[in-house]
Amino acid sequence: MSSLIRHPKDFFAGLMYAAIGIGAILVARNYNFGTSVRMGPGYFPTILGGLLVLVGVISMIRAFTREGERIKSISWKEIVLVLGSVALFGVLVRGAGLVPSLILLVLISAWASDKFKLKTALLLAILTSAFSTLVFVKGLGLPFSIIGPWFGV
Amino acid sequence: MEILANLSLGFSTALSLANLFYCFVGVVLGTLIGVLPGLGPVATIAMLLPVTFHFQPVTALIMLAGIFYGAQYGGSTTAILVNLPGEASSVITALDGHAMAKRGEAGKALATAAIGSFIAGTIATFLIALFAPPLAEMALKFGPAEYFSLLVLGLAVSIVLAHGSLLHALGMIFLGLLLGIIGTDVNSGAERFTFGQPWLADGVNFVVLAMGMYGLGEIINNLEKKGTRDLMLKSVSGIRLSWTEFKHILPSILRGTAVGSFLGILPGGGAVLSSFAAYAVEKKLSKNPIPFGEGAIEGVAGPESANNAGSQTSFIPMLTLGIPSNPTMAIMIGAMMIHSIQPGPSVLTEQPALFWGLIASMWIGNFFLIVLNLPMISIWVKLITAPYHLMFPVIIVFCSIGVISINNTEWDVFMMAFFGFAGYLFSKLECEPAPMLLGFILGPMMEEYLRRALLMSSGDFSVFFTRPLSATLLAVAVVALVVVLLPSISKKREETFKE
Numbered sequence A: 001m002s003s004l005i006r007h008p009k010d011f012f013a014g015l016m017y018a019a020i021g022i023g024a025i026l027v028a029r030n031y032n033f034g035t036s037v038r039m040g041p042g043y044f045p046t047i048l049g050g051l052l053v054l055v056g057v058i059s060m061i062r063a064f065t066r067e068g069e070r071i072k073s074i075s076w077k078e079i080v081l082v083l084g085s086v087a088l089f090g091v092l093v094r095g096a097g098l099v100p101s102l103i104l105l106v107l108i109s110a111w112a113s114d115k116f117k118l119k120t121a122l123l124l125a126i127l128t129s130a131f132s133t134l135v136f137v138k139g140l141g142l143p144f145s146i147i148g149p150w151f152g153v
Numbered sequence B: 001m002e003i004l005a006n007l008s009l010g011f012s013t014a015l016s017l018a019n020l021f022y023c024f025v026g027v028v029l030g031t032l033i034g035v036l037p038g039l040g041p042v043a044t045i046a047m048l049l050p051v052t053f054h055f056q057p058v059t060a061l062i063m064l065a066g067i068f069y070g071a072q073y074g075g076s077t078t079a080i081l082v083n084l085p086g087e088a089s090s091v092i093t094a095l096d097g098h099a100m101a102k103r104g105e106a107g108k109a110l111a112t113a114a115i116g117s118f119i120a121g122t123i124a125t126f127l128i129a130l131f132a133p134p135l136a137e138m139a140l141k142f143g144p145a146e147y148f149s150l151l152v153l154g155l156a157v158s159i160v161l162a163h164g165s166l167l168h169a170l171g172m173i174f175l176g177l178l179l180g181i182i183g184t185d186v187n188s189g190a191e192r193f194t195f196g197q198p199w200l201a202d203g204v205n206f207v208v209l210a211m212g213m214y215g216l217g218e219i220i221n222n223l224e225k226k227g228t229r230d231l232m233l234k235s236v237s238g239i240r241l242s243w244t245e246f247k248h249i250l251p252s253i254l255r256g257t258a259v260g261s262f263l264g265i266l267p268g269g270g271a272v273l274s275s276f277a278a279y280a281v282e283k284k285l286s287k288n289p290i291p292f293g294e295g296a297i298e299g300v301a302g303p304e305s306a307n308n309a310g311s312q313t314s315f316i317p318m319l320t321l322g323i324p325s326n327p328t329m330a331i332m333i334g335a336m337m338i339h340s341i342q343p344g345p346s347v348l349t350e351q352p353a354l355f356w357g358l359i360a361s362m363w364i365g366n367f368f369l370i371v372l373n374l375p376m377i378s379i380w381v382k383l384i385t386a387p388y389h390l391m392f393p394v395i396i397v398f399c400s401i402g403v404i405s406i407n408n409t410e411w412d413v414f415m416m417a418f419f420g421f422a423g424y425l426f427s428k429l430e431c432e433p434a435p436m437l438l439g440f441i442l443g444p445m446m447e448e449y450l451r452r453a454l455l456m457s458s459g460d461f462s463v464f465f466t467r468p469l470s471a472t473l474l475a476v477a478v479v480a481l482v483v484v485l486l487p488s489i490s491k492k493r494e495e496t497f498k499e
Helices: A008-028 A043-065 A076-097 A096-110 A118-137 B003-016 B017-035 B041-053 B055-082 B090-104 B106-139 B144-161 B167-180 B207-225 B243-265 B269-283 B298-315 B315-321 B327-338 B346-350 B352-384 B389-406 B410-428 B435-458 B468-485 B487-498
Strands: none
Touching: A008 A043, A008 B090, A008 B167, A043 B144, A043 B167, A043 B435, A076 A096, A076 B207, A076 B389, A076 B410, A096 A118, A096 B352, A096 B389, A118 B410, B003 B017, B003 B106, B003 B352, B003 B435, B017 B055, B017 B352, B041 B106, B041 B207, B041 B389, B055 B090, B055 B298, B055 B327, B055 B352, B090 B269, B090 B298, B106 B207, B106 B243, B106 B298, B106 B315, B106 B346, B106 B352, B144 B167, B144 B435, B144 B468, B167 B435, B207 B410, B207 B435, B243 B269, B243 B298, B243 B315, B269 B327, B269 B487, B298 B315, B315 B327, B315 B346, B315 B352, B327 B435, B346 B352, B389 B410, B410 B435
């Protein structure tokens, strides 16, 4: 199978378009399609979904006829650390407050670099959270608690 | 001389103390992020949007605009000295600029970039002043069919300009249009693609999408590349040009300005494309004995003038039609809407001080840039050497705080992380995010104009072809697409983008 697909990037991108397009059409079936004179909420998404499926199918067919590079390996470590630290920030910022969640955000995301050193990362975390507190909370008055309710403050 | 009266109104607005100060802040910030590879104007303006809530609208726009064109200046510095584009629009400058730096002519290359940008910026400012009012007047006559066709043209142009495969650009546009639909439908009140989640009822915020794709997605991409940087920092001296050298590059600057000004106006155009096109023009016309790619000074002068001119004239469709020609302009529209100004032809008549003040500030900002940057070059050079492993966590922090402060909800943070992942996967599949963002921005407008046009024509699609202006716009879109699909041109296009 995989030897038949000569252009993996085209194939998987096409698969993605087609899948999202089909999904969009299916979901849009719940909305009133209307007529061309009075477009319902389902009209535009259904057309777009159809066009997306069309592009996807062409791209997939093309993947069998054109030569292309392999997809380079995915860097899971970087993804998990960078995006995980951001998501964790979202979870923590209300309860734990700005400073603790920022320190964790910097420490975990910095770990994604191969030049990571705990000492410099800690220093960076402290400086960044101090700066952010001064600028965003004190200076611009954004509504963050510096240390959150979880710490009983 | 109406134009003089307008410009003097503009300068009196832009020269107020607060506006001068924030114009200065904007261009310095812009240069800073332009110099730093891996942080672009879209993400920066998105991050600073919450900061400008308390400003006067004109002050906010002046600062944000300064960031945008300031970034073009900064980007060229990095391109010339490090062979690493600080901005996407400087990719092409790196070719000959860095080759000049290797020959010990870094100063000359930097001076060329700065002077070219300044001349281009000045001319572009006058072009905006000249062409925006008649265009706004024409736009007042636009019906829904014309607007729809204009949006189609914009999307078609963005396909033409996409670097990679045309098919993928098309796919990404449809994806973006679909993404723009998420949320409550303004007409029927139906919640579409929200899966019953209240945090999706208002749709996806553009800033969340842009920061995910351009901020986080880029960071993961950069972390993956563990390449060494080819630094050329020792040889920066003599940042000036002789009169003969200036006369030599002036035609290139003017050609670059013309190309950039024209492409900047087109929806989907702007700084990046302008620099590519100007490079192609210079390459064709050059009589320089030094081949392009090995340090030809025209290869710096043309594209650098073009990207600055293009970044400024891209304000024309935004201010007169309310149509963003690139992601940065979309954020500017967001900024105007925050201050409850609806971008479009009425801005010119209802907010003349804002309109002309912004334009005048661009010239002032360009002046700041040339006066400040040449002496301050050594500071920027030091910044380039700032280690990325210390920089990217700070960018992540600013993105996170910026996103959460828009609507004060953590769901936006989670969505940003999701789009970061999507952006990374797209780059693996060589699907560019720019057409998708354009589709996302234009999607709701497009649906609305389609609906209105069809309502007025009783469902007859021929309305788009029978109204002359609409038909012309669509014809241009078709021609643009057909031209890139012609085998001979598409081959040339691949060559241009490969360089």
